[in-house]
Amino acid sequence: MTIRYADMKEAIDRNWYRIDPNLVMLMERLVDSTDQAWSDEKLSHMGKLIGGRIARNAELTDKDPAKLVRWDRDGEEINDVVHPESSLDTKRELWKNNFIHLPESEEAGERGRPSPPPTHIGYFYLLCQCDTGMVCSVTMTSGVMRLIERYGDDKTKDVFLPKLYLTDFDAGWDGSMYLTEKAGGSDLGLTETVATKEGDTWRLNGFKWFCSNVDGDAIVTLARPEGAPAGIKGLGLFAVSRRLEDGSPNGVHIRQIKDKMGTRSVPTGEVDFVDAIAYPLAADGTPEDGRGINRMMEFVNQSRIVVAAMGAGIMRRVFLEAAIRATQREAFGGPINRHAMVREQLIDLMCESEAAAVLLFESAARIPTDRSKPVGTEDSLARILVPLTKMRCTRGGVQSASAALELFGGNGYIENWPMARQYRDAQCHTLWEGTENVLSLDVLRTMVKKQAHTALLDRLNECVSGATHPILANVRRSVSDAIARLTEDLVRVASAGKEGALLHARHLANEMADVAQCALVLEEAQWELDHKNTAHKAVVAAWLTRSRFEPRSQWNKANEGLIIGLFEKLIEYDTITAEEAAASL
Structure with a gap:
């Protein structure tokens, strides 16, 4: 699947699933083979809807948000929130297309088995590229529904659930x-x-x-x-x-x-x-x-995954917009994507986006989706991965939006271009469901109470041990060395006393996220070489490990060769042979 950015004017009015080879690959890797055709069809439909109608609505809603009419003309309090038609149209389409109601839908019943969890995360990932505020609104409805299902008595369920289950937005409740x-x-x-x-x-x-x-x-x-x-x-x-x-x-x-x-x-x-x-x-x-807060907080990991998807979605969107714009904007004798520094920026945006996506889908897969199982019973790996994922993806959204905006020049700062809203929206996600400090403390807590770091180290070593292709040797060694350093730092923090551990909590959490992303992309690289006979992910893994673990990676000759020799193939997702990739690894 080759993506020709020069053939696009902008991202809107494209099928965002079909122009995202990385998301397609994730579905091929994570969705069971018996569900892949169905999943591909559902995501393609949602990618077209979100990339077109809903994306256009998002731009209109941002410029004309909901307004409160508190009093009527007779001075009576009415508390009426008036939404723009663009927002209402989006909700009607999402409800009608079972965005959140897929597990309860007639289609799910006819299939006779649950919808694949990666497919549903894919829905959220696509919508997050378009309108993260709308994702928040939709998630509120889903969360309320789940809490009432689990903790409401019969009377409460009778009052709320029939309305919450309706797929007609105007007749139902959000x-x-x-x-x-x-x-x-x-x-x-x-x-x-x-x-x-x-x-x-x-x-x-x-x-x-x-x-x-x-x-x-x-x-x-x-x-x-x-x-x-x-x-x-x-x-x-x-x-x-x-x-x-x-x-x-x-x-x-x-x-x-x-x-x-x-x-x-x-x-x-x-x-x-x-x-x-x-x-x-x-x-x-x-x-x-005394258990009200426990009932509420049982859903915190699910909420954090959604907020992480917001950051990851923005990272994907701003990379796509920047890649398109770099083929159109001319400076110093040609399109700016011919210039080495711009190429380096675009490669970094793409690699960071893919690293966020693999961390998001790995974490989401660890959260139980079977409603017969108690919520909040995630394994210890989920307890540590989810806060790491939320922290890394939301911070990445801010950083990528800022970097991509710069590639637009002054137009990036103008509200009727696509970057300004992405940058404004991205900053909110570092706050929702816990700041970086709160998340880092949660990581420490899971280490003490659940020994969750041991599960994380086991998973990282599993990624490394499975990467056996010869061209991955250098990356494998780099990630293995990083795991060893992380292990030493875990011991250092454990012996630092309470104040020392609190001081280093965020440093340690960021180090964990670095190593986790590189290990997971390494695992992807092995899968892609085995199943797709291309070394795209191998090159991405090499770029990430150098940027994470080499203090002077900008001077690495392999990076220079990648930027000069492999830029088009990498960015456009052309097939890269092992021989072509070798010099960059």
Whole structure:
């Protein structure tokens, strides 16, 4: 599959699955052979929809985001969030095409077996290239649905699930999550919203500071039952419908929609609960049992994977846009992609995008998708890989968006070109579901409580031991040496005492992410040589290991040969023979 960027004017109105050989390869490698034809068809359909209609909608929505009409002309409070038609059209298309409802769909029932998890992650990866705010909105609905399925009693399920399951967006409900309060920020233990029980009815009173997809019909929130202890163990988990069964308002008052830097397609607001009727999500206990936060946090790894996909999706999108633009923009006697420094930048954007993608799909594969199994029962490898993936992909989104924007020159900074929104949106993802500091602490915690680093080292060594092709020898040696250094650093941090470990937590997490990405791309390179007879991934693995582990890699002669001699074949995904690749390895 050869991609000719010179034949494209821009990324929009292309089938984003069909012009992404790396994603196609991931599906060939990860999806069972009995499901590959079906998966390929579904992703091709979604790639065309997202790359065309939904991508065009995303540009319109960013320039005309949702607005709050709090009062009607008679001065009555109505709390109406008015969405642009572009946003509503996107949601209608996603709902209609089973973007989040695929497991419950009629098609899934007819197949008689679950849809392949990599295919569904592929859906999110494609949408993240287009509109990460919309991904947040969609994910809220999915998360609310799963929490009510697991923890709602029969009455709660009857109220919420029939509407959440509908694939007609206008007739169904979408979801919201109201967790953060002004006093606490990320410290949910400072939650002040109070839940009071009156007979069999719970009512909520309090103020929520960051409410994602603020006007969703089905809300999940945290509140402290009256008399519960302070701190995180005193919280209960509740579902709230925006309107009561008779259609009247349910005490949910939107103060304002925040004027955000990016991700404008998902309205984020401030909300007061005033005697809002709530349904406890505690079918396995009670709202007062101190496990509300545990129930909520069981889904944190799934949420982090989605946010990681946002970063990885932006990395892919900005590489694609930059590769196209570099064939069109002329400077100093020709298209800028003829110049060595630009070639180096494009190769780096592509390699970093592929490294993010393999880490994303590896982590996602570790999270259970069988609903009969308890959520939050991921193996220890997932517990350490997911925060590493979220950290690396979201930071990579910011870095790649900045680098790609520069290749557009001044036009990159202009809002009616494609790069400015990607750069604005990318910065949000480092905040959602945990900053780098929080994620690094989670990595330390899994090391102490789960010994998760041993599972990670085992997986990395498995990647290295399977890379037996002769042209991978240098890369294999480099990754093996990096694993040895990582092992030494793990011992160093373990013996550094509490303050020393906290000081080095982020350094260690970044080192783990470096080694994990290189090891996984090395494994891909072996698979590609075995099954596709091309050395594209071998060259990518060599580029990444040198950039990660060689302090002066910019002076490496192999890199020079790659930039000068293999640029077109590498960037355009032409077949690269082992002999052609050898000089670059």
